[in-house]
Amino acid sequence: MSVNDFKEKILSNGKSYSQYTTETVEYINSTNSVQLSVVEKELFEYIKLNLQRSTRIDKSFVPSEDLKDAMAGVTDKQTWMVITENWCGDSAQVLPVIAKAALLNEKIDLIILNRDKNLDIIDLYLTNGTRSIPVLVAFDTEGNELFKWGPRPQPAVELIKQLKSKGVEKKEMYENLHLWYGRNRGVEIDKELTVMINSIMKTVSL
Numbered sequence: 310m311s312v313n314d315f316k317e318k319i320l321s322n323g324k325s326y327s328q329y330t331t332e333t334v335e336y337i338n339s340t341n342s343v344q345l346s347v348v349e350k351e352l353f354e355y356i357k358l359n360l361q362r363s364t365r366i367d368k369s370f371v372p373s374e375d376l377k378d379a380m381a382g383v384t385d386k387q388t389w390m391v392i393t394e395n396w397c398g399d400s401a402q403v404l405p406v407i408a409k410a411a412l413l414n415e416k417i418d419l420i421i422l423n424r425d426k427n428l429d430i431i432d433l434y435l436t437n438g439t440r441s442i443p444v445l446v447a448f449d450t451e452g453n454e455l456f457k458w459g460p461r462p463q464p465a466v467e468l469i470k471q472l473k474s475k476g477v478e479k480k481e482m483y484e485n486l487h488l489w490y491g492r493n494r495g496v497e498i499d500k501e502l503t504v505m506i507n508s509i510m511k512t513v514s515l
Contacts, residue, residue: 315452318430319390320420322422322423324421326408326411328421333359333395334360336395337357337360340353355398356396358398359395359401362398362401363404366402366405366495367405367408370494372409372410372413372499373496373503375499375500377413379502379510380410380413380414381414383416383417386417386418386449387416387447387449388420388447389411389418389419389446390448391419391421391422391445392424392434392446393442397443398487399443399460399461399486403461403462404421405495406498407502410499428440434446436460442459443459443460444460447505462493462498462501464489464497465486465489468489472485
């Protein structure tokens, strides 16, 4: 896929954060869960729970001064592409923070892509050979990749590794993960975004 084709596909298939949220709300309100299969109903319940999580973070998260300063240093236009799905628990915890960061600078264009409708794109950004989400990739106006982040903050990655090594059941493992997110309140993703943005700004200034 050429750079132009790639950019065109992102723009044609992508949506804004507000559109992404609105579509999720509309899906929940228009779906009769009684008619869903067992698997579909499980996903539906995840989507409802994730909307509650993301709505809470939308209201409560305030970017740090360090992140504000880093975003203020962005002088050229960037496209931030997030590949995700609304049933993804990690996404519900970090996407609102990414969206708040993007709003700090009008030069940032945040575009959300549904993973399962864009497998050719997520396959370019695999994590240990898997289609893990969410994935954030930033590009300059020429389509050059500036940084990649995902699918979760590093302490959360380490937590999951630790729990897996202890043989913790999947349900309990993810309960622990979301407890960590709740206690962290977006601080870690705020820090990691700040580091990445400052890093690319230093590279640009060299």
